Amino acid sequence: MLCQECGKRPASLHFSKIVNGDKSEYHLCEACAREKGELIPGTSGGFSIHNLLSGLLNFEAVEQGKRTVNPESLRCEVCGMTYSQFSKLGRFGCSSCYKYFNNRLDPLFKRVHGSTVHTGKVPLRVGGEIKTKRQIETLKRRLQDSIDHEEFETAAQLRDQIRELERQITEH
């Protein structure tokens, strides 16, 4: 397969970019990938996935900047990084940046990961409550299921379990 950019050298980098849930494919030779700044981390060209990301971020800033806060003035109060610096660097300054930039992050994460919410591992020590919340969500889905199937005895049992778990959280 030839590089889609120059059409001369063989394409040696193959990857997909997710934009609004649509995946687009890229087949590039290294020279063209380097030029476009779309190298993947760890290759000899260095960390230019950040350039790729910052492209996405800037696009978003322009798109949303018209109607919402100016990205210059959106700032993390803890480390001082502005949203516009974040879009250029493609990296957060501290864990609080996630909180201060929260409103802007859903579209970004959707593009990069196709999703916005973590569903994986939870720290053992601080994660007790999160685990209970997840358990409650699962039970609620099963409750709805059993109501749909008119299994009322099961539904009653599930409702009790949910109440018990919710009580545990409020007592905490």
Place this chain on the structure above:
Amino acid sequence: MNDLRFTEQPFSHWMRTAGNESEIVISSRVRIARNLQKHPFPLLATNQHLEEVQQELRQVLKDPRLKAYGVLHPIQLSETDDLNKKMLVEKHLISPSLANESRNGAVYISEDESLSIMVNEEDHLRIQCLYPGFQIKEAWEKASAVDDIFEDHVTYAFDDKRGYLTSCPTNVGTGLRASVMMHLPALVLTQQINRILSAVSQIGLTVRGIYGEGSEAMGNLFQISNQITLGQSEAEIIDNLRSVVLQIIGHEKAARERLMSESRLRVTDRVMRSFGILSYAAVIDSKEAAQRLSDVRLGINLGLIDGIAPQTMNELMVLTQPGFLYKSFNGKIEAGEMDMYRAKLIRQKLGKSLK
């Protein structure tokens, strides 16, 4: 004082052992990224902050449960010269970013080199587990167990909704990057590789060739890794990668069988020519060396070449990189002599195995 044992010799424990599916899968690697709640990420942290991060994480290393993973040898990057850094990167024990860009960076490497704990890379903590062959699930389990021990002592930056918070938005959520390095010469020879790799890149995985000094994928080596870290659980990420790798293994095996049944003579000729060149060449560049080593590895797998352990190929893969090559000849290599010494070293290694 830095421990230089890891650059004294090119073999890692994993190169000597075979591992599962080791004819096609060279190694399995898992890396998890974590940050401490109370400090800014390394990009914005002051040197004072980073020193505190080091101290805090160093305390954790005293946890007796870590003894199960063998002695962990500390290396301070600021006290390591460029050659040794380069060699640690060539062995995949540290990332290029830790070697070249970190402030107050350190790494703790286990005796068998399967575990390395990087401090103050792009994130405060990166736990890497590197296993021979196809053992991605085992690598994840070990890295996760080490993660649990750290979590017992320090408070991670974690958010209910976003998961583990990382410096780069591409790592948020699980912080997990799982990758498998595969040798796929038959898929390349039968020209099926691009079709397969582009299919793989459509399902949220990244494929890249392994690069040497030049610009093309070298030695028919490909690294397959997950791209998505948010919205999938670790088990889903690992299972997804495993099942794709298993399918690629199946395709590569089928292609090898087809080569042997339909073009045995041509494959034998190619393999033996490469074996001949590696055995007798006086000068060889890194790109040609990688290609010939790939041919010989295939020849060993197909039973066309006897008397050379497949592990010798793993060893040569590392040894022919510039850093290790330089070190093998005690730093006596002048500019422009690299290709001559590379050829010499390969001849020696093959000669020894042929005895």
